[in-house]
Amino acid sequence: MRIILFAGKGGVGKTSIAAATGLRAAQLGYRTLVMSLDTAHSLSDSFDLEKGLLDINKGRPVQIAENLWIQEIDIQEEIQNNWKEVHQYIATLISASGIEEVLAEELAVIPGMEEVSSLLYINRYFTQKRFDAILLDCAPTGESIRFISIPTTLEWYMKKLFKVERKLTRYVRPVVERIYDLPLPEDEYFENLQILFQKLEGVERLLSNPQITSVRLVTNPEKMVIKETQRAFMYFSLYGLCIDAVIINRVFPDEISDIYFHRWRGTQQRYIQESEKYFAPVPLFKLQLFKDEIAGHKELEELAQQLYGERDPTKVFFAESPYKFTKRDGNYYLNIKLPFTTKEDIDLSKSGEELIIRIGGIKRHILLPKNIAPLTPLGAKIKGENLTISFGGKKDG
């Protein structure tokens, strides 16, 4: 199965490209699902479907052509069906006073329900082998970063908080509540969370496997958009996802020779050339500005043709995991491909068996492999776009 995320700034063309890719994949015979993670769902507009078709299906996949389904998560429906207790508990936790500072900080990254719901679906569809390709029409960049951070965050969160306190609740609930001044959930909430957690098991492996999951970053040939694309590139890499293509959309075609657009064309050309250098070896795809907005099968087919030519859009265009562990001379090295960052941006620390990488407002906890966890971090180096952290010597602590 293939999972392809279409991500980028708002309005760059994610939905149109995800829809076009879906249509082409379905026509090639792949059972294809295009799933919208953007709460401002616009897939049905892109496919030019009748209004309300998706509403009556309450967030479930709807078949719209041979081999082609679309799904727009309906969060109210999800909460109704699966989430009541968990939702209530998290809400209580967040509003509770007296939470330790560290904990409160972690709570703030408690994943959005839409995102967790879609991860649950992805995991379930993978197990059921229901689709050959799942294409994710992502929300604008910030939210999709949160989305991909969920599996690791949740795992960490469960390990840290729930495993320990689960045992405690049965016996010492009153004491713990007094000490931590934290409402502990009823056992059934724990059960619910645990079930939820089990359902998410394995999804991180799916997302970090470059043969299964790829991110296609959609961008426009403009300074601000490209800047954001670079940041997104770095954050997706930080979370271990592989970017297999960068798509530059809205490129002025040669036919536009009007003098009014003269400067624009020069600017676009410059950004395209720069992008080819920036993002290499990840392939750069180009897509023209169409004569009109893109809606309906005919336009989507045209888009897919321009973008992929005769290529199979479910193909992996680039596959190199951003994370690599290696061993040399008795020391271990973690190499992370983190383009578009400098040493000053990165804050590293190690706590127990975790490595914590903070870049700007984003933080990732990496559970280190067993053989590396007890070692002392010896240093970190940035060379080109590679961050290398070395571990070795005596045991930590």
Ligand SMILES: Nc1ncnc2c1ncn2[C@@H]1O[C@H](COP(=O)(O)OP(=O)(O)O)[C@@H](O)[C@H]1O
């Ligand atoms: N290459 C293009 N040529 C013409 N219109 C485009 C092109 N790409 C996107 N659009 C139009 O721009 C608008 C935003 O595109 P959309 O795919 O919804 O972006 P996003 O999902 O990233 O917000 C839509 O009206 C779409 O039809």
Ligand SMILES: [Mg+2]
């Ligand atoms: Mg969209």
